[in-house]
Amino acid sequence: MRKFQFIGRKLMSRKQQVQLTRSMNNNILNLTVSPVAIAIIGGGFSGSLVAANLLRNATIPLSIKLIERNSEVGRGVAYGTPVDCHLLNVPAGKMSAYGDEPNHFLNWLHRNGYEQVTPSTFVPRRVYGDYVQATLKAAQLNAAANVQLEKIVDEAIAIETKPNSTIIYLSGGQYLDVQKAVLALGNFPAILPAPLAVLDNRYVKDAWSADAIADLNPEDAILLVGTGLTMADAVVALHQQGFQGQIHTVSRHGLMPCSHKSTTPYPAFIDGETAPKTARGLLHIVRQELREALTQKHGWRAVIDAIRPIIPQLWQAMPLPEQKRFLRHVKAYWEVHRHRIAEGIAEILDAAMESGQLSHYAGRIQSCQEFENGVNVKICERGTHEDIVLQVKRIVNCTGANCDYRRLQHPLVASLQEQRLIRPNRLSMGIDTASNGALIDADGNTSQMLYTLGTPRKGNLWETTAVPEIRSQAANLAQELLKSLNPKPYATTFLLRKPAMLFRQLFDKESSTYTYLIADPESKTAILVDPVLEQVERDLQVLRQLGLTLRYCLETHIHADHITGTDRLRSLTGCLGIVPENTGATYADRYIAGGNILELGNVQIQAIATPGHTDSHISYLVNHTHLLTGDALFIRGCGRTDFQNGDAGSLYDAVTQKLFTLPDDTLVYPGHDYQGQTVSTIGEEKSWNPRFAGRSRNQFIELMKNLNLPQPKKMPEVVPANQHCGRVLVALDYQI
Secondary structure, X not given: OOOOOOOOOOOOOHHHHHHHHHHHHOOOOOOXXXXXEEEEEOOOHHHHHHHHHHHHHOOOOEEEEEEEOOOOOOOOOOOOOOOOOOEOOOOHHHOOXXXXXXXXXXXXXXXXXXXXXXXXXXXXXXXXXHHHHHHHHHHHHOOOOOEEEEEEEOOEEEEEEXXXXXXXXXXXXXXXEEOEEEEOOOOEOOOOOHHHOOOOOOOEEEOOOOOOOOOOOOOOEEEXXXXXXXXXXXXXXXXXOOOOOEEEEEEOOOOOOXXXXXXXXXXOXXXXXXXXXXXXXHHHHHHHHHHHHHHOOOOHHHHXXXXXXXXXXXXXXXXXXXXXXXXXXXXXXXXXHHOOEOHHHHHHHHHHXXXXXXXXXXXXXXXXXXXXXXXXXXXXXXXXXXXXXXXXXXXXEXXXXXXXXOOOOOHHHHHHHHOOOOOEOOOOOOEOEOOOOEEEOOOOOEEEEEEEOOHHHHHHHOOOOOHXXXXXXXXXXXXXXXXXXXXXXXXXXOOEOOOOOEEEEEEEOOOOEEEEEEEEOOOOXXXXXXXXHHHHHHHXXXXXXXOOEXXXXXXXXXXXXXXXXXXXXXXXXXXXXXXXXXXXXXXOOEEEOOOOEEEEOOEXXXXXXXXXXXXXXXXXXXXXXXXXXXXXXXXXXXXXXXXXXXXXXXXXXXXXXXXXXXXXXXXXXXXXXXXOXXXXXXXXXXXXXXXXXXXXXXXXXXXXXXXXXXXXXXXHHHHHHHHOXXXXXXXXOOOO
């Protein structure tokens, strides 16, 4: 077999690429006053509202870049649900996007076919998402001629600050050079409780995943971990689809959300300046007022609502130990009374409890154990400390958003932390900000370029996630940004580099395999890395939709858990199959070795030999930014080393001496993931990967030797098939 001829010259560094692109673009604009650029990272409710307020109020040339990885803006997780029974938790009369136009939402509803809605109606969240989109569109249409909004469908992965500008790097290979940036990051996915991490992902789902409650049988039992608002959403969605099985819920306190009821306003009874500075003192005053309210025929809801306007002031007046005391002892009770659900939703929950279908427990999950057709979950009950064992078919994580920035696994957050541009709040809730929303860095300095709003400010403000708080922050932040901007004569403040490559991450559920599509946008030629036989039609469809010609199929190694789609793709497209050398593979068109560089127009792929999972494994560094690690390095893990001449010592050396010497901001794209994670960075894995962080070579070898993993079921058939580049006639079942 003829060895593939590669170009061996050194690749241009990222810094050189950026400098070259800037020099080429220096003269693309020649305006007397070029528009100042503001980037908004995140196009959910928070980001859309900042953009709308900027469009409404800007009087200078302004270019607003709204960056959102989803094709739709204005929805986010909250308003992106397609389930009609997911209602707003606040009546329509209080949900205006603009604080100075309290009937803005109601008027929009009445103009758009919802004439029956009253101020006390709880409308579907999907409808509110439509409203946010319409509000942004209206602001864009009515903006001044020199104020422009551009929606960029991509994901920000890194930020670099300069003396007079901010550079934002996007996952698609572009970068933006702007004057100011707003982090409208919203809510990050919930953390999976530790005892659930050992379970197969067939059994554990995130509440907001598309298949969280799909494919359940009437006799199945389900466990919802968490008893707050997310749990309520899951229960009503189960109710809507007619689920008849048992629903268990568990949280540490076992408290269920309270419902809204109509109230009359209650007079202010506490002053922010003279209020107690302790959690106990504040709780005493509130309880005293509740007793007084009952004598006047007022409900407790009106008393809680009366506190709301000064909550940030009360929170900030408490010293840190008192804030921690509040979080330990009061938080759970406050949240079920403060964040309430619609009466209709409460009725569904009450009916399910009365019928015995819904049970809720106060306690902690101690352990989980899979059996033939489900999971045994052991719960230590709060108070009695007795064990409760539940047999369930599925577990759904409803624990709410993760706002602990020390534990977030996201390349943008990692970039901000590595450059010390943010300071995680001491309460492990969000990040520290100034009163105007400006970020405070790790050295205590207030940024003049980076701002945020909403959930990231939770540690500083406590109440900061509901529409009234966010709309106020968005309006104030827009004014702050416009006030601080200075138009730059004869200067280009925004550059959008032509993408050096097209990059797509594709996923096969059955084998939890990632396939990567990499293409040169100019020549329209493409490479597929680690294709899967059962997904060939999907891959062909993507190629057709993007107008690409498949040139190569590239393998990281001989797979033992799925059959490659290379041979099938060769027969359908005429592409060439490339495999690592020394694999013993036949029917390959070409072979690749560590150190070789494969070029495809603007795309350059450097092969890095990373043996250990198998003896001929190769990782690929694409354009010095995207590292395809195959099975050598996973997100917070690595591939096994107990077959196909695997060697734990070799894997440790390859990862620590080769991959971990790459820049910390190098993006890590693994060959598999079983927890729904998509991308990491070298810096993250060096710090947080439990297989490598803090382990010596001998400790790693000992760890890998004692994993005792079962062999993939179809390995005897899969490996020979892949040694023939996937030349088989039948598809196989998998055990990953």
